Amino acid sequence: MAGPATILPSVSWSRGVASRIxxxxxxxxxxxxxxxxxxVRVEPVRYDHEGTALLGVLAKDHAESGPRPAVLVVHDWHGVNEHVEARVAMLARLGYVAFGADVYGEGVRPGDDTASEVAGSFYQDLPLFRARLTAGLEQLREDPDVDHSRIVVMGYCFGGxxxxxxxRTGAxxxxxxxFHGGLIAHDPSDAAAIRAKLLVLTGGSDxxxxxxxxxxWQDEMRGAPEVDWQVVTYAGAMHAFAVPGTDAPDHGAQYQERADRRSWQALQVFLAEVFDEEPTIV
Structure with a gap:
């Protein structure tokens, strides 16, 4: 069972307004x-979880057919937005089926003033958080072009x-x-259910x-020695270093092109390993 959730610090920031972006x-x-x-097309997908309407986005190359590796992308605390659409499109251009899952619900796209509250409600209710994530995974699996034996989940901030x-559900x-996700530590017995290899990409100044x-978090993982995990820390990188337009250094959040580029490259190497492919770095 999961231990008590650690509620992440409440901060707010704006995007796309400062000249240094x-x-x-x-x-x-x-x-x-x-x-x-x-x-490659990015298309909306409606689905539901126990009566709550959800709206995700699916991207894949329609010029190809047949099962291929897939990536589930989980949004940050602003919900499914243009950043999620861009990331699933990038993954589809690399040859994967990519689905941006919706944890919050259709139409729930909080701004800077309410995002902490909305995200916090899921941190406080981990069973619901995990159930919404599982619903997204199940929706991805419904696509006929998905190789069910080769699926990775990734996310940014809240989605990380x-x-x-x-x-941790044993999915x-x-x-x-x-990517710069909040690291909620649990009892090591919770980590024992993990079947996936883990890659944590974090900022050295977050x-x-x-x-x-x-x-x-590392102590939790050390308590589950069968789990394969790694942590990469990027020097000088603040929170949300891979979310374009983030510009709130006074609140510890700032986009950093170098860390974004390096973390994307690290993702591609990781995907090639777990999908048993030759890496192509772009």
Missing amino acids: VKTTDDVLSTVPAPAGSD SGALELA DLVGAVS PVVPDSAVTA
Whole structure:
């Protein structure tokens, strides 16, 4: 059973308004060009969880057919937005089926002033959080082009926490990746259910995920020696370092192009390993 949840510090930040922002979502999307002859589409997908309507986004190359590896992408505390759409498109351009799951519910897309409260309600109710994540995984599995034996979950901030929580359920995943996600530590017995390999990508100057949180999470993993995990820390990177447009250094949150680029490259190496493919780094 999960131990008490650690509620992450409440911070707020804005996006896309300061001159020092050097990357937009479109800029990041353009770093992974669409292959010649491809037909990558990002399309909305409605599904539900116990009566709650959910709205995710699915991306895949319609020029290809047949089962292929898949990636479940979990949104940050702002919900499914243009950043999620860009990431699933990037993954589809790499040859994967990618689904951006909706944890909050259709139409629930909180702004900076309410995002902490909405995200916090799921941190406080881990069974619901995990159930919504599982619903997203089940929706992804319904796509006929998904190879069920090769699925990874990944997420940003709130979604990074979610990726690790889904892994803790014992879900049939080959990997779970957290980009600057909150590291909620549980009893090591909870980690024993994990079947996925874990990759945690964190910022060296992230006040939301301080060294103490990283250490506590590592201690949990050390208590479950069968789990394959790794942590990569990026120097000078604050919270949300891979979310384009984030610009609130006074609150410890700032997009960093270098950490975004390196963490995306680390993701590609990890996916190649767990999917048993030759890595192609873009």
